[in-house]
């Protein structure tokens with residue numbers, strides 16, 4: 466059985482710096498948290514070794530470990546994708562023999578165990594770089610700069626590549642995210658991009674006392690290199706951080722930073738469903754998504770490309786002239802606006818939390834479709850969307866906010882709000898039928914679990930829930946990075962293939 470989930474399944478395969486940077490900024494800290502949490506809650510020990518005992522269903526594991534089944538599943542599906550755990554056709558799990566061998570090495574196990582307390586203190590790396598001092602965390606002093614040097618910059622090699630790989634995922638992946646975070650937050654990346662050279666000058670221009678370890682760590686990542694007169698970005702990093710890309714990276718890192726504490730305490734969430742970053746809390750969610758909406762706005766062009774492509778795909782089978790469209794959980798407004806721009810007589814209703822709609826208004830105006838817009842603040846968990854009022858309803862990246870138990874209810878309200886020949890458009894991360902990939906999707910689902918939000922589904926899981934509310938025809942079409950599900954009542958024509966990419970938008 467091989468790995469089914471592609472990118473970053475094996476970190477030693479050559480990948481471009483761009484791919485790595487994307488991984489480090491987003492999913493690397495999730496990877497370390499995944500492995501550390503699986504160890505903390507006893508998951509690796511509770512699994513039987515493949516071929517040496519009965520594989521176990523997630524419910525049995527949850528009962529034995531006193532954990533939430535949903536939480537354990539979000540760990541297990543990722544570990545299957547990465548090939549450290551195996552899953553049979555009846556969704557029973559066992560430990561891959563190579564994982565059992567590694568974890569049976571007691572000295573190695575102790576080294577893993579010793580890494581666990583460092584998560585919290587490493588979240589303060591930027592402070593240590595600034596002060597040049599150890600940080601205070603929960604009443605103790607932690608020398609995070611030395612720790613970073615010992616683990617990432619000048620590490621002691623392990624006995625085998627398998628040990629190296631496991632430790633890399635367990636510890637160094639998270640450190641890489643922190644290195645980028647600290648380099649972004651401190652302004653070090655910006656100074657390097659401006660061509661500041663010597664360590665002293667870099668320290669002065671960023672008001673940091675100890676930029677040295679960070680510069681060396683960035684060198685290990687292939688981002689910086691030593692030059693006669695100091696330091697510089699590598700040519701590849703320079704190209705990647707050109708123009709708006711650096712600001713975008715720093716902003717996306719700041720989103721990752723907001724997950725750090727919750728990742729470090731994920732064992733509490735998996736055990737007791739205690740959510741450290743609870744996005745079901747309206748106040749937390751309002752703040753988080755208001756920031757997110759600005760963040761999405763910063764990458765408007767990329768998102769707009771996807772939404773325009775979806776709109777063009779739908780327009781291929783259903784002209785949008787005069788259509789009434791409802792965009793639920795609009796976020797930035799970019800989905801509804803793409804549909805509005807497909808025809809000058811399409812009218813779009815943008816639905817989201819009031820605080821988020823403030824940014825949506827600005828975006829919709831910028832896209833010159835404000836004259837055909839209605840802004841509808843409300844709660845998507847309870848809102849009645851009306852009866853047969855809309856030709857098209859879009860749910861862009863919004864179902865993953867809902868717990869699986871809440872999905873049938875929103876589908877029922879949406880089906881009721883669609884005209885008899887109306888079409889539902891879902892943009893989501895749709896899992897494969899085994900639910901063990903793609904990897905990026907699983908990490909996305911892992912964060913949704915961590916924040917007390919929803920779950921990801923496979924195409925057939927969607928088809929079943931949609932059929933239950935009368936939307937008996939559905940198709941799943943891959944977009945770049947995510948999927949589109951179109952659904953309607955019997956006899957309504959749905960797209961069968963993606964429209965070609967539209968010309969670059971003029972935003």
Ligand SMILES: C[S@@+](CC[C@H](N)C(=O)[O-])C[C@H]1O[C@@H](n2cnc3c(N)ncnc32)[C@H](O)[C@@H]1O
Pocket residue numbers: 750754755761793794795796797798800816817818821843844845846861862863866
């Ligand atoms: C993951 S974002 C997706 C944003 C956008 N559709 C996109 O694709 O970029 C989920 C959206 O659902 C909204 N949302 C979350 N909980 C909500 C609630 N209870 N009521 C209304 N909107 C909510 C958030 O404000 C956010 O804009």
